[in-house]
Amino acid sequence: MGEKRRSTSKTLGKNKRRKGPHLPNSILKTIANEKRPLNSDEEDDEIDSDDAIVDLYEYEEGVPEEESRKNNRYDPVVNYNYELPEDFEDENVESDDDDEGGNSDNEEGEGDDVVRHTRMLQAVTGMPSAAFDGESKRKPVLFTEAYPESEFNPTRDVLEGKGLLTIDELMAPIEGKPGFNELEKRISRMQKDAQAVVHAPLPKPERERLERKAVKGLVDKEFNKWVHMVKRNREAPTVYFNQNVSLGYSTVGAIASEFQPRTDFEKKMASVLNDNELGEAHDEDGAKLLELNEVSVEDQIKYRDHIAKMRSLLFRHELKSKRIKKIKSKTYHRLKGKDLKKSAMGALMDPEMAKEEAMKQEARRVEERMTLKHKNTGKWAKRMISRGLNVKYDGTRAAISEQLQINATLSRKMNSTNDGSSSDESDDEEELNDGSDQDTPSKLIAKAREKTLKTVEDDEVPNSGLLSLPFMARAMKKKNEEAIEGGKRALEEYEEWENSGGEENPKKTAVVSGRRVFGATAKVEAPKESRKDSDNFYDNSDSDNDTEGIENNDLGAVRDTASPARNTGAITETEKFDDDVENPASKTTFDVALFASGSWKKMKGCQNAETKKKLKKHVPYSKGQDKKESRDDESEDSESEAEEMVDGILTSASKETYEIPSQAELIQRAFAGDDVVDEFEKEKQEVLNQEVPEPEKPVLVPGWGQWTNIQKKRGLPSWMVREHEDAKKKRTLDLKTRKDARLRHVIISEKVDKKVEKLHTTTLPFPYTSKEVFEHSMRMPIGPEFNPATIVGSLNRPEVVKRAGVIIKPLKFEEANPNEKVDDEHPRSNQKQNPKKGGKTGKGQSKGKSKQKTKA
């Protein structure tokens, strides 16, 4: 029984899985039920219950033959390949032993080894077997030695140092040898002294572990002192470093007062400055100062000599220049002139030279353009480029680029007049465009003509600069002629356009061109003028709402009435223009243009005088027309109403007349609005379809998958149908989750605005982990506009407050109250600095401490 038990316990140790081989399920369940509460409840009972269960299991378990070792058919397997955990205490086994009365001697079977071993130990040590009991208890039968024990094969106990090796044991072999007694005596004396058994030292890793543990405890203690401070600093909204900092001197005077002369010069200066005699002299009067201000004779002589030398040098230079002037040698002057020519100044100063230079330059340019000498067309350059050496070597590249540069400078065109003129033209165009949106075509044409005339006219040749050079002048002349011709052609074209565009007055177009232009414009202007007058009844002394008339010039009647006025204008013009007929063509055209504008102004004046009377006649007509318009248009009718009011008919009656048509309109509106709700719903559906589009219906490509009748019958493949249905489901879900899903009368757009997305954060900013907390913390504005002035400072204080130049010293230990709350109102200094008195930081620290205490 005992043996069996031991063996089972061993197996238990070995195969941890510990499955009861063939227990019925019901029993297993009851076991489990029994076990669970006990496991969780008390530990004392645990063991017993475990025992019971172990018993149960043991009963069933069979022991494999090779493990039972009843017969030695199998090789003795050394079991120490399984090692129990370090802190393993097998209580079961212990309890087993207790049951058996703990007598290890009585153990039999394969326990024989143990018995033998203990006996041996007993014999060796002479200690009672109880001393080894513990050993056997702890590791009952784990070891079977493969070899007989000897000094070469020490037992495990000995190796691990657990066995107590006494000095007597060690002494045993040398007993009887000479000197043994002496040794024994000494040892016995030592034993008396120590009275203790010296244990073998622990193995190294264990020892080190223990050491580390001890050290950790100490370090923990040391570091835990800092925890509060660190915590306080971490959690403080602001850390201050700027208190009690005196940066030394306050004024310049303070700095100067501590000045000590060090160098020789400084010392000299100091001796002079601090001279008592000088000071006294200053204090008393200036006479003594003069005495002190003596100049030595040597200095005076030196000064005189210097001046004389300078004068003689000047004189010599003068002589030399005179001599040079007298030289008549041609070669000399030629060389000199060459020098002068070379300098750019000379070129600028002399017009002749400049001309020459320009010619030369032009020739060089032509040559360059012809030969392309510097465009890397040479043998060398080609070779370099083809081999890619220009990329490889800096020098080569530089050379090639230099050549190109030379080419560019040589072949650069001279400042041509073309640029200027083209820019002018573009400007003109811009001007034209500006006006164009409210101008009629005829007006446009007139304007264009005016412009061309102007450009044709001013063909002045500049008198200075590059343009004045003869070849330039020639070229310009040529160009001007061309331009003038072009201009003339353009003018003719304008005329043609006008003839085709203006339907009225075809006979007048046959006469001088200028006249016709203004006839046309007058046509446009006149009705407008009259119309405006009829509208407003204001003094039209300088009204500039020209465009209004154009909009309304479809009123035929008005135009008719205005036509006499226009005719008069035209007549006056013809008279004026007739005077200018004799003049040459181009000149006249220009003059006409100029003149015409003046005459137009005049005409306007006279026309005003004339038309004012006539206007009265056609006013009612136009008003009536306005009224007609008003029926169609809501705001227009209000305008007409306003007109009525101006006429002084502001009565309730007039209002009535206004409301009668509007009532009809109201009725119309009422009927029109019948299906407003339906329309809205339709619109909503549209918006929904747009924002949450309906999934496309699955379609097969015709001809695909339809070879046979069966395929055709089967219809769409199932995955297509499934996908379609999923998409549909998704859509309905999306529609349901919309904000306006339950509001029939509202459409809320859920389009994503990309610009708005920039105003949101895509990720939570660092310390935050939840969206809610972040958004709640963002709800309060912290600016001065939204908070009382007393709080703004603390709301916006930076994390670290530190004056420039303050040195941040490492944290110093101070007693901190762990329960202290961080209070932002009383800024706590993290350090007291006093750079001047380095030794007194401790004092500052203590001050801080006391302050802290009072605060807490």
Add this chain to the structure above:
Amino acid sequence: MELSSEDNNLTEKFLPPIEQESDVELETKVKKYLRGEGANLETLKDKKLKTQLASREKLYGKSAKTAAKIEKWLLPAEAGYLETDGLEKTWRVKQTDIANEVDLLSSRNQYDIVLPDFGPYKLDFTASGRHMIAGGRKGHLALVDMMSMNLIKEIQVKETVRDVAFLHNEQFFAAAQKKYAYIYGRDGTELHCLKERGPVARLRFLKNHFLLASVNKSGQLHYQDVTYGGMVASIRTGKGRTDVMEVNPYNGVVALGHSGGTVTMWKPTSQAPLVQMQCHPGPVSSVAFHPNGHLMATSGKERKLKIWDLRKFEEIQTIHGFHAKTLSFSQKGLLAAGTGSFVQILGDSSGSSSSHNYSRYMNHSMVKGYQIEKLMFRPYEDVIGIGHSMGWSSILIPGSGEPNFDSWVANPFETSKQRREKEVHLLLDKLPPETIMLDPSKIGAMKPSRRKEKPSRGEIEAEKEVAIEAAKSTELKKKTKGRNKPSKRTKKKKEMVENAKRTFPEQGHNNTASKKRRIGEDAAAELPASLKRFARKN
């Protein structure tokens, strides 16, 4: 800490009982300044963040408290009110009665200015209420200093003026004229002609964004940045012409009322309307927004006035038998509606900020025949300006204006230097047009997820069930003899069900499994080492 506690002691000791009662009032004010609840910090695991946020919250609380105290003790003026006793009704009180009661300065605010020649007048006040621009239909523009009643400048533009609006201060105003809109300077000089917009029907200026919004005759909405003149957006509303346009002062969203009875809300960065609401069956005649931006009043031609909650887009109240040509909310939330020659003022009688119940507060009828064109409450005064066909008038409405102005926001007594300073500040604080959105408090928050992140557990379960059912009910094909065994068929079916299950994430099971494992681990951890091997394995 000490200080505040002392303060508390003081208040407790020395304040008379009435004052202690008013602590409740103070508390409500504190709540207002706290702008909502703080986050629940208990859920946070990061201790550092927790303490930092806690101290921040404390500061916020302090700030709110100080602000509330300042409001309570330091703000000098009290809002006006109309008190009646017994059977008297506030709406029976006439302007003449009020004139007898009020001080001289206030009584100066009751007047009619008769300008019969230049047609119905539009009005606009500056944000401070100091200046008014009046635009007569017939081209009369008048800039008036309302404090001194000085006519600063009067010009005649000689064409129809449809609307007028001040820009950021009284130095500039815009007028919608016959063909174009124009911007004029304080001295009446024409500064700009805004040709791009076409004939403008209504003009509104968005102060915080420096945008001049206008809707033209063809129903196009334009936003132009007046700081650099660029056209920020031009939107075709596609709803026909309208002359009902208002800006929500809270978020800068522009609302247009259309003839189909819809009100559409717009922002410059999107071509589609933010919101479309079917407010009335007939045409919408006017729209107005409460200054806090949560309420909107609309009136339709079918003689109904509706009040909407813009947070839920629901109708709060309908007032029948009233067709308002013009509507206006005052700073304190009174609603003025004008029709014909009759002005009605509605007041919120519920008194709480959450529920609203607008009912008659005051009436005023003009001389018969005057047609009211525009009503507008004057900011920081208990005055409403009435633009009508015979000039403009001003009457007293007690309790309409905010009694205390904040010089950070608007200062009626601004000096020219302050004005210049303010202008610079306004420009620096100018908001980009994309900040116009329905809920501007969302700016800076996390980007809203486009899709719903995860279907809920119940939904998943339901879907799973459906899938399993489908798998079970599938008909298996008939196979050849050897493969058609019932055992094989059941096996196949089981497999299909398993597959169907597998497609759904097993979050629930995973959770429970991990939980179980954890329990097991715990048990193992509790046991002594020797017993660990006996612990139940799961």
